[in-house]
Amino acid sequence: MSTTSALLHPVRLRIVQTLLAKGTSTTRDLHERLGDIPIATLYRHIAYLSERGLIEVDHERQVRGASEKSYRVTGELANPTAEELAASSSEELLAAFTVFVSGTIRDFGDYLDEGDFDLAEDRVSFAQAEFWATDAEMDAFAEGLMAVLRPLLANDPARGRRRRALTTVLMPRPTDETR
Template structure:
């Protein structure tokens, strides 16, 4: 599995961001999306990501006497199974989380670049909230959120609707110096 340190270079993180939603792209297509990155630099960082098992060659095709490679995020990073998640080391999990959050960063950047942002009008929301809850209470909470989301996902496109993406992260939090009651 890849290490999180492979993603600590800004060009590598941007490459992962353009591949994050399951896209399969050639180096030329990645270059078109990252036009400010010199070609030699792009090839070097794509190779580093392949070596680190963050991205992989999805396909190859002949083009003008050479072979063009098509890249994608490594499947274990794109959509790991429960069994794959259970087998990951802490560094593997940090890599997976970094790939996940890089997609969220890319989404926010795309929103901000699309025009003057109006977070209130567009109902953009990001926040953190600390709370105390038992595992049973968390299960009820997640069930409620899942049910509401499943209902929204049934909505067909309509003039008064726009596509939206919900990103959630829920994790236990230890508070230093505070004992659990």
Template sequence: MKTTKTTSVDLLLHPVRLRIIQALLGDRRMTTAALAAELSDVSTATLYRHVAALADAGVLEVTGEQRVRGAVERTYALHLPAAQLDEEELAAMTPGDHRQAFMAFVAGLLAGFDRYLERGDTDLRRDGVGYRQTALWLSDEEFAAFVADLRAVFEARAANGPREGRTRRMVTTVLMPSVP
């Protein structure tokens, strides 16, 4: 892994790179071949190019290597701190940058939901799928406590790894004030 931090909105929120990052969330380790199977609509050359860009930036780290038919097959894991924008990078973004980043985020969410629906055997209740919006009236202090509570709920389960009986579930949050 390179130590130079070269992450940026453009690097992290490119649609294919965002899907690679999402595929590795939850402490998953995958070869490029496994990523190609999961992102089957992405050409192999495109996938390898984007994996290389993420690895060069330190967003992906090599956790293993093995020889396969004369080539080296690498297993990658997500280096989560490098896959997130820090406070400085967020503060330097313009409103247009934030709009573009949010659109890429929402587009990735929509594409994932479309892939789920296209599976053909969707059952939202069985699969635990839901989406809703709720309005809460909170002071700044109450909001900070709410966010701390959410963080504690997520952190209590974030260390769960894959095992028999567990299904990888994607949880997405968007918090913003209501503006009339």
């Protein structure tokens, strides 16, 4: 089974997302966070992900005579570098993108689960804009975006500041009209 197919199972995807968010977790920690998943099911899916090299044991310790393992996502799925992405197969890229997009969906679900939300008041937006641009124009756009974003990235938590996430996906669109 492919990496992408392995991640498309909702329980396995939630395990990977939780590990990405927390860094490392024991099965007990995962069960506390994912309480709706029976512990036997959680163990089975952890073993499945581990056997396929998607998660690995970060460390192990003895607790009351038993071995307790802490798991982490393997390097291939955890925020790959540009070089790692360039060296990835189509399947590996789709798996990494699946985790990325599903994490964004989870984040939006968490926002909605807070209950008292107001998209306009909270400055929530999501949209897609298609445009024509040369590589040089895209490079200038990325540089301009980073110039605007850099001061915000340097901010510390403070009264009146709310933690926010900007998620972008830029990709060429297939077309017969390229000039």
